[in-house]
Amino acid sequence: MATLELRNVNKRYGSGLADTLKDIELSIDDGEFLILVGPSGCGKSTLMNCIAGLEDITGGAILVDDADISGMSPKDRDIAMVFQSYALYPTMNVRDNIAFGLKMRKMAPAAIDDEVARVAKLLQIEHLLGRKPGQLSGGQQQRVAMGRALARRPKIYLFDEPLSNLDAKLRVEMRTEIKLMHQRLKTTTVYVTHDQIEAMTLGDKVAVMKDGVIQQFGTPQQIYNEPANLFVASFIGSPPMNFIPLRLQRRDGQVWGLLDSAVGVAGSAHCELPLGALEAGMENREVILGVRPEQILLGAVEGQPSIRAEVEVTEPTGPDTLVFVSLNQTKVCCRMTPDAAPQIGESLVLRFDPDKALLFDAQSGERLGLLGKTSAAERASTVTPFRGR
Amino acid sequence: MPKRALSLSRVAIYATLLAACAVYLIPLLIMLLTSFKTPDDIRTGNLLSWPELFTAIGWIKAWDSVGGYFWNSVKITIPAVLISTLLGALNGYVLAMWRFRGSQLFFGLLLFGCFLPFQVVLLPASFTLGQLGLANTTSGLVLVHVVYGLAFTTLFFRNYYVSIPEALVSAARLDGAGFFTIFGRILLPMSVPIIMVCLIWQFTQIWNDFLFGVVFASGDTQPITVALNNLVNTSTGAKEYNVDMAAAMIAGLPTLLVYILAGKYFLRGLTAGAVKG
Numbered sequence: 131m132a133t134l135e136l137r138n139v140n141k142r143y144g145s146g147l148a149d150t151l152k153d154i155e156l157s158i159d160d161g162e163f164l165i166l167v168g169p170s171g172c173g174k175s176t177l178m179n180c181i182a183g184l185e186d187i188t189g190g191a192i193l194v195d196d197a198d199i200s201g202m203s204p205k206d207r208d209i210a211m212v213f214q215s216y217a218l219y220p221t222m223n224v225r226d227n228i229a230f231g232l233k234m235r236k237m238a239p240a241a242i243d244d245e246v247a248r249v250a251k252l253l254q255i256e257h258l259l260g261r262k263p264g265q266l267s268g269g270q271q272q273r274v275a276m277g278r279a280l281a282r283r284p285k286i287y288l289f290d291e292p293l294s295n296l297d298a299k300l301r302v303e304m305r306t307e308i309k310l311m312h313q314r315l316k317t318t319t320v321y322v323t324h325d326q327i328e329a330m331t332l333g334d335k336v337a338v339m340k341d342g343v344i345q346q347f348g349t350p351q352q353i354y355n356e357p358a359n360l361f362v363a364s365f366i367g368s369p370p371m372n373f374i375p376l377r378l379q380r381r382d383g384q385v386w387g388l389l390d391s392a393v394g395v396a397g398s399a400h401c402e403l404p405l406g407a408l409e410a411g412m413e414n415r416e417v418i419l420g421v422r423p424e425q426i427l428l429g430a431v432e433g434q435p436s437i438r439a440e441v442e443v444t445e446p447t448g449p450d451t452l453v454f455v456s457l458n459q460t461k462v463c464c465r466m467t468p469d470a471a472p473q474i475g476e477s478l479v480l481r482f483d484p485d486k487a488l489l490f491d492a493q494s495g496e497r498l499g500l501l502g503k504t505s506a507a508e509r510a511s512t513v514t515p516f517r518g519r
Numbered sequence: 520m521p522k523r524a525l526s527l528s529r530v531a532i533y534a535t536l537l538a539a540c541a542v543y544l545i546p547l548l549i550m551l552l553t554s555f556k557t558p559d560d561i562r563t564g565n566l567l568s569w570p571e572l573f574t575a576i577g578w579i580k581a582w583d584s585v586g587g588y589f590w591n592s593v594k595i596t597i598p599a600v601l602i603s604t605l606l607g608a609l610n611g612y613v614l615a616m617w618r619f620r621g622s623q624l625f626f627g628l629l630l631f632g633c634f635l636p637f638q639v640v641l642l643p644a645s646f647t648l649g650q651l652g653l654a655n656t657t658s659g660l661v662l663v664h665v666v667y668g669l670a671f672t673t674l675f676f677r678n679y680y681v682s683i684p685e686a687l688v689s690a691a692r693l694d695g696a697g698f699f700t701i702f703g704r705i706l707l708p709m710s711v712p713i714i715m716v717c718l719i720w721q722f723t724q725i726w727n728d729f730l731f732g733v734v735f736a737s738g739d740t741q742p743i744t745v746a747l748n749n750l751v752n753t754s755t756g757a758k759e760y761n762v763d764m765a766a767a768m769i770a771g772l773p774t775l776l777v778y779i780l781a782g783k784y785f786l787r788g789l790t791a792g793a794v795k796g
Contacts (some may be wrong), residue, residue: 184689
């Protein structure tokens with residue numbers, strides 16, 4: 131039970147090389163579940179090793195319960211870790227694997243037996259206690275690895291991509307179990323993954339990393355709905371967010387973006403999106419419009435901009451069908467219910483909710499704040515939607 | 520498939536294998552037979568003839584002349600093998616799991632030790648032993664063998680430990696184990712195959728060594744290889760081939776025994792880490 135705070139943490143290997151971690155700043159409360167997510171090589175595992183004390187940081191501080199632990203050795207930090215490869219001791223049976231950390235801490239043998247029994251019951255591995263790791267399946271090894279971490283009752287759990295070696299079905303099961311476990315035990319947890327679904331489903335807080343820099347730190351909803359930049363927007367969400375290049379235009383003191391589906395029906399192949407009040411420098415600026423596939427809806431509705439487009443490809447996934455059209459010469463994915471899904475070559479009417487649309491700077495990739503967005507009522511009077519399908 | 524076993528290619532394979540066996544086993548057979556013959560029998564009969572009378576006189580005489588040196592060899596070999604294996608394991612553990620700045624360079628330099636011919640180190644080693652006051656002592660020979668063997672044992676253990684995931688050490692560190700606890704409780708129990716390789720390798724090297732033995736020991740401290748040489752090369756009196764053969768067998772038996780007892784580990788250990796999974 132502890133809070134964790136990283137202050138300006140830096141990590142650099144050797145000398146003269148680039149920083150592996152750059153000014154990492156984040157903090158989580160007691161009992162929170164923090165996800166570190168990012169592509170391979172983004173530094174998320176390094177950061178975890180730094181928290182565990184397996185690697186030294188070259189700048190900044192790591193605080194647990196407001197006490198700086200960055201100079202402590204791993205065994206004094208009271209942190210337990212579950213490794214991607216599980217790292218079970220191959221010559222010891224499951225019981226000894228779980229008990230090893232307790233023996234090292236000079237716990238009384240009777241207390242160790244009690245603790246092993248408690249953990250084994252919790253993880254339903256009582257029947258495996260006498261086996262060696264080599265005799266266990268991947269999922270069972272995973273449970274033992276978690277048991278070893280649980281037995282110590284540490285202040286903080288670290289999980290380093292614990293599910294990546296499991297098959298797809300088991301991964302989903304264990305994901306739910308980890309979430310249940312955390313809800314029950316309420317221990318502060320840091321969890322590294324490159325799987326954005328794990329990030330969204332498990333985390334109280336998510337830190338998206340790239341090249342050793344935290345791109346965004348927030349709740350899963352914030353990360354999903356208000357991504358800080360193009361990288362976060364593209365990394366979180368499956369299928370990924372659509373990015374449509376636009377040139378901003380000025381009319382009636384507002385900013386507008388023009389979409390063009392190049393379908394040969396006069397007047398309906400264009401759509402003007404109201405994108406907020408005009409700010410200095412916005413005019414004629416090249417930007418990227420970000421729209422999630424589920425935010426593009428079928429059929430026109432009064433007061434919302436819409437456009438006619440031709441279906442190029444459909445991908446039925448089961449629960450949804452992904453429909454691909456071209457807007458501004460860019461492939462755009464729309465998520466639809468299978469019943470409503472059109473055929474290839476069919477032309478259909480799509481509508482957008484301008485409130486949910488995001489704008490990104492084409493050069494820097496940063497999200498542009500849509501300050502002074504017009505209210506829905508105001509917009510209704512200015513938009514002339516295309517009617518009918 | 521009893522019929523297919525007799526196909527031409529099978530016969531050829533077995534014939535080749537038998538021929539190879541014969542090449543290695545016939546000298547051994549000749550030695551054994553000769554060692555049990557009387558000197559007269561040896562002079563009159565041919566090499567492969569069966570002894571007219573089996574006698575242990577050759578073995579008894581051989582043990583009388585080289586028995587003491589046999590124990591010298593034991594006293595040199597066992598500590599040297601154990602110390603060099605243990606130190607090699609520790610070195611390998613550090614080089615694989617606790618890399619430090621320059622550890623790769625250190626390992627590279629250490630590897631040079633594997634390519635150093637015995638003759639090159641004779642003078643420096645003799646000077647060093649003299650300075651340490653260990654010249655012509657059993658401990659001196661043990662020291663030379665440990666130092667010379669370290670390059671090999673370190674190489675064996677380092678390469679074995681490199682194939683073990685570092686996460687194991689990380690997990691043990693988080694569990695609260697220290698440097699030696701991790702070594703003793705986690706890694707050593709996993710090292711049985713490579714320990715066997717090391718023991719066999721070092722035992723063979725040190726037991727069979729002649730050059731260091733003849734240079735760094737004299738008189739009562741000489742190992743059996745040197746004693747055997749002195750016995751066989753003696754130019755006084757009649758040649759007692761039965762005694763020579765018996766003494767050679769006594770000198771060779773321990774290594775033979777080690778191979779028979781631990782040979783399967785040797786193959787297993789040498790190929791460990793070569794194939795993943």
